[in-house]
Amino acid sequence: xxxxxxxxxxxxxxxxxxxxxxxxxxxxxxxxxxxxxxxxxxxxxxxxxxxxxxxxxxxxxxxxxxxxxxxxxxxxxxxxxxxxxxxxxxxxxxxxxxxxxxxxxxxxxxxxxxxxxxxxxxxxxxxxxxxxxxxxxxxxxxxxxxxxxxxxxxxxxxxxxxxxxxxxxxxxxxxxxxxxxxxxxxxxxxxxxxxxxxxxxxxxxxxxxxxxxxxxxxxxxxxxxxxxxxxxxxxxxxxxxxxxxxxxxxxxxxxxxxxxxxxxxxxxxxxxxxxxxxxxxxxxxxxxxxxxxxxxxxxxxxxxxxxxxxxxxxxxxxxxxxxxxxxxxxxxxxxxxxxxxxxxxxxxxxxxxxxxxxxxxxxxxxxxxxxxxxxxxxxxxxxxxxxxxxxxxxxxxxxxxxxxxxxxxxxxxxxxxxxxxxxxxxxxxxx
Amino acid sequence: xxxxxxxxxxxxxxxxxxxxxxxxxxxxxxxxxxxxxxxxxxxxxxxxxxxxxxxxxxxxxxxxxxxxxxxxxxxxxxxxxxxxxxxxxxxxxxxxxxxxxxxxxxxxxxxxxxxxxxxxxxxxxxxxxxxxxxxxxxxxxxxxxxxxxxxxxxx
Numbered sequence: 001x002x003x004x005x006x007x008x009x010x011x012x013x014x015x016x017x018x019x020x021x022x023x024x025x026x027x028x029x030x031x032x033x034x035x036x037x038x039x040x041x042x043x044x045x046x047x048x049x050x051x052x053x054x055x056x057x058x059x060x061x062x063x064x065x066x067x068x069x070x071x072x073x074x075x076x077x078x079x080x081x082x083x084x085x086x087x088x089x090x091x092x093x094x095x096x097x098x099x100x101x102x103x104x105x106x107x108x109x110x111x112x113x114x115x116x117x118x119x120x121x122x123x124x125x126x127x128x129x130x131x132x133x134x135x136x137x138x139x140x141x142x143x144x145x146x147x148x149x150x151x152x153x154x155x156x157x158x159x160x161x162x163x164x165x166x167x168x169x170x171x172x173x174x175x176x177x178x179x180x181x182x183x184x185x186x187x188x189x190x191x192x193x194x195x196x197x198x199x200x201x202x203x204x205x206x207x208x209x210x211x212x213x214x215x216x217x218x219x220x221x222x223x224x225x226x227x228x229x230x231x232x233x234x235x236x237x238x239x240x241x242x243x244x245x246x247x248x249x250x251x252x253x254x255x256x257x258x259x260x261x262x263x264x265x266x267x268x269x270x271x272x273x274x275x276x277x278x279x280x281x282x283x284x285x286x287x288x289x290x291x292x293x294x295x296x297x298x299x300x301x302x303x304x305x306x307x308x309x310x311x312x313x314x315x316x317x318x319x320x321x322x323x324x325x326x327x328x329x330x331x332x333x334x335x336x337x338x339x340x341x342x343x344x345x346x347x348x349x350x351x352x353x354x355x356x357x358x359x360x361x362x363x364x365x366x367x368x369x370x371x372x373x374x375x376x377x378x379x380x381x382x383x384x385x386x387x388x389x390x391x392x393x394x395x396x397x398x399x400x401x402x403x404x405x406x407x408x409x410x411x412x413x414x415x416x417x418x419x420x421x422x423x424x425x426x427x428x429x430x431x
Numbered sequence: 432x433x434x435x436x437x438x439x440x441x442x443x444x445x446x447x448x449x450x451x452x453x454x455x456x457x458x459x460x461x462x463x464x465x466x467x468x469x470x471x472x473x474x475x476x477x478x479x480x481x482x483x484x485x486x487x488x489x490x491x492x493x494x495x496x497x498x499x500x501x502x503x504x505x506x507x508x509x510x511x512x513x514x515x516x517x518x519x520x521x522x523x524x525x526x527x528x529x530x531x532x533x534x535x536x537x538x539x540x541x542x543x544x545x546x547x548x549x550x551x552x553x554x555x556x557x558x559x560x561x562x563x564x565x566x567x568x569x570x571x572x573x574x575x576x577x578x579x580x581x582x583x584x585x586x
Contacts, residue, residue, distance in 0.1 A: 066449025
């Protein structure tokens with residue numbers, strides 16, 4: 001029988017977005033408690049958005065998170081537009097797709113190269129890779145730079161993109177730069193295939209029988225569609241909130257969510273599981289071997305799914321840049337200045353939901369559901385299960401602690417949480 | 432060899448971490464060149480935590496919003512030869528110190544939470560909290576300005 005008593009504490013988890021601490025309490029060989037605490041100090045966005053003009057709020061909420069700023073900006077713009085009956089043009093929607101693709105390329109690349117590869121190769125940092133793997137460092141920089149350049153070209157900048165606004169973009173992109181951009185995107189395709197091969201060969205397994213939830217978009221563009229789940233749900237974006245249940249997690253500074261009464265998982269794995277048929281043709285052709293393993297219950301396949309999404313983002317961006325005509329146009333205008341509405345998109349880490357109320361052009365309230373909050377319950381359960389499993393087969397307390405520490409960090413990184421976002425769930429103000 | 436390299440540390444206080452994310456984008460072009468001259472001694476986005484000790488250049492983003500963070504920035508200051516306030520929050524206190532600008536009703540809403548969690552009455556910019564040697568404005572930092580200021584300290 002085990003009599004292990006241990007407190008495994010990790011103060012400031014590294015190689016994730018934002019700050020979080022983790023404490024696992026083990027008594028008599030049993031995991032008593034897992035507490036994952038978001039260690040972000042509050043900036044009180046709930047109060048800050050109140051009374052602000054509708055067209056200023058997207059840039060304000062962009063500051064919720066530097067990592068996913070484009071996702072917050074885009075989701076909030078959509079919510080404002082739905083609320084005030086603003087109809088963005090087809091050209092605007094194409095530019096938003098390109099902007100989202102630029103985000104996916106950069107953000108997934110950061111997660112995979114900087115956070116995940118060190119775990120796979122058993123080093124502290126990507127910069128510590130052995131000489132024969134050093135090429136991966138150069139490849140990571142090229143991939144991220146291509147995403148960064150695409151953000152610059154379409155939206156003005158990768159973080160707090162200045163050109164993306166309510167009703168349309170404030171500038172049209174410089175077409176003379178398209179051929180070079182297309183060439184750059186093409187040049188990183190082999191790197192993504194090499195990255196996918198590493199993730200495919202990685203033998204980590206963490207099976208979670210769960211419900212996967214994502215917005216199913218007809219062109220896998222992360223923007224518009226209906227919310228689907230592997231349990232068969234098909235929900236309009238504006239009705240999503242009605243299917244969610246907010247769970248307060250003690251000591252965490254964040255709320256978790258259940259979908260239709262059970263824990264669920266959002267993000268790349270959910271999207272590829274539910275919607276792989278709608279990926280772009282070149283991605284499907286060149287990544288067939290990797291796509292064949294989806295749908296998958298292995299949480300670590302979230303990493304491979306991210307690599308697939310980078311490839312899709314490259315391929316669909318190339319297609320749009322090669323075919324679309326961009327001309328000067330005026331931003332679409334509001335039909336009213338009052339109402340409430342929902343904007344929902346797929347952020348890098350999963351479904352991002354904005355619900356706004358606007359009165360006389362000023363925001364009265366905002367309610368958000370962010371991806372990390374939706375994965376929090378599953379992530380905690382997986383940390384608990386992993387620690388329990390290690391306890392069952394390890395006799396020595398010290399090696400047990402070391403193993404738990406390594407394993408749970410790996411699991412948390414696979415979920416790719418964003419703690420900056422997790423700390424800023426805005427509660428509904430029922431007024 | 433390694434002894435001559437500047438030990439660079441990057442710290443995030445209360446903010447969206449947009450500057451350090453943008454710094455990683457600046458790395459795309461500059462990292463390989465800079466690694467000839469610097470060692471990334473502390474950067475949680477890239478490597479595990481190490482002791483706060485003996486840094487040549489510390490780049491600090493965000494605002495100071497709790498008493499605990501105030502102590503930490505003081506320690507960082509004491510352990511850094513050069514400390515650079517990175518971005519608008521660090522240099523001016525805004526936008527992350529937005530609660531400083533709240534009207535009476537919003538301020539009343541957050542009062543209990545502030546007091547229960549050891550928050551300072553007002554957020555401080557890094558400049559207000561400790562002495563800084565230089566600053567780079569922008570939300571996020573401007574790429575060219577960052578390169579210009581940072582490289583001054585690599586000579």
